[in-house]
Amino acid sequence: MRKNIVAGNWKMNKTLPESVSLVKEIISLLNKENSLQAEVIVAPTYVSLYEVNKLLKGSKIKLSAQNSASEHSGAYTGEISAEMIKAVGCDYVILGHSERRAYYGERDAILTRKVEFALKNELEVIFCIGERLLEREKGEHFKVVEGQLKNTVFNLSENEFSNIIIAYEPIWAIGTGVTASSEQAQEMHAFIRKLITENYNTDVADNTTILYGGSCKPSNAVELFKNPDVDGGLIGGAALKAEDFVAIIKSF
Numbered sequence: 185m186r187k188n189i190v191a192g193n194w195k196m197n198k199t200l201p202e203s204v205s206l207v208k209e210i211i212s213l214l215n216k217e218n219s220l221q222a223e224v225i226v227a228p229t230y231v232s233l234y235e236v237n238k239l240l241k242g243s244k245i246k247l248s249a250q251n252s253a254s255e256h257s258g259a260y261t262g263e264i265s266a267e268m269i270k271a272v273g274c275d276y277v278i279l280g281h282s283e284r285r286a287y288y289g290e291r292d293a294i295l296t297r298k299v300e301f302a303l304k305n306e307l308e309v310i311f312c313i314g315e316r317l318l319e320r321e322k323g324e325h326f327k328v329v330e331g332q333l334k335n336t337v338f339n340l341s342e343n344e345f346s347n348i349i350i351a352y353e354p355i356w357a358i359g360t361g362v363t364a365s366s367e368q369a370q371e372m373h374a375f376i377r378k379l380i381t382e383n384y385n386t387d388v389a390d391n392t393t394i395l396y397g398g399s400c401k402p403s404n405a406v407e408l409f410k411n412p413d414v415d416g417g418l419i420g421g422a423a424l425k426a427e428d429f430v431a432i433i434k435s436f
């Protein structure tokens with residue numbers, strides 16, 4: 185179901201005690217709000233998930249992991265399975281983040297397996313796509329994004345795809361302070377929705393949540409979120425400060 189979402193991807197930041205403090209701060213700030221126009225998700229590191237989940241009980245905030253394995257279980261030293269993530273209290277998992285693609289060589293085939301295991305374990309997947317600066321400069325951004333979808337989540341059945349949230353994160357905007365303009369974000373989000381219509385149908389496209397990520401902060405969130413095809417944000421740096429994260433949530 186399409187919904188407004190603001191999700192905080194904490195990446196490799198915050199120790200366990202720091203994660204506990206941050207989530208307590210977020211909860212206390214959100215408790216002062218009468219109603220929220222967006223679902224709120226936090227994605228701490230694996231080692232903080234258990235404690236953060238305990239703190240989130242009774243709050244409106246949902247829990248996400250930042251990654252999960254491409255295998256079910258067994259001799260895969262250092263990996264964490266989708267089943268484990270579900271059992272620790274996550275409803276979501278982020279897959280396909282450009283940092284995973286760039287630094288850990290995660291390609292479409294691996295991502296397809298990761299998505300498969302996540303869905304089998306009843307996790308909703310925040311699936312990240314986005315082009316590099318050079319690709320945008322060459323005018324290849326639409327083609328790149330189309331390929332990233334066609335080779336992975338577009339092979340899912342309509343029913344399976346209903347558990348996919350798309351996060352458009354242009355790589356040149358991640359952690360750089362350079363945000364896609366409101367027009368660039370809307371243009372790409374509308375294009376993604378058109379591709380979903382072509383691959384499935386209008387109903388599926390209308391029901392898909394498409395988030396924007398990349399230097400989203402309190403000063404630009406209103407402008408980005410007011411676009412008809414931008415359903416919220418996947419927030420990196422600004423999600424590490426409770427006041428900024430909550431200000432972004434209140435931008436709806």
Ligand code: 13P
Binds near residue numbers: 357361
């Ligand atoms: P920044 O908000 O720090 O640019 O990061 C965006 C991101 O990669 C979220 O997944």
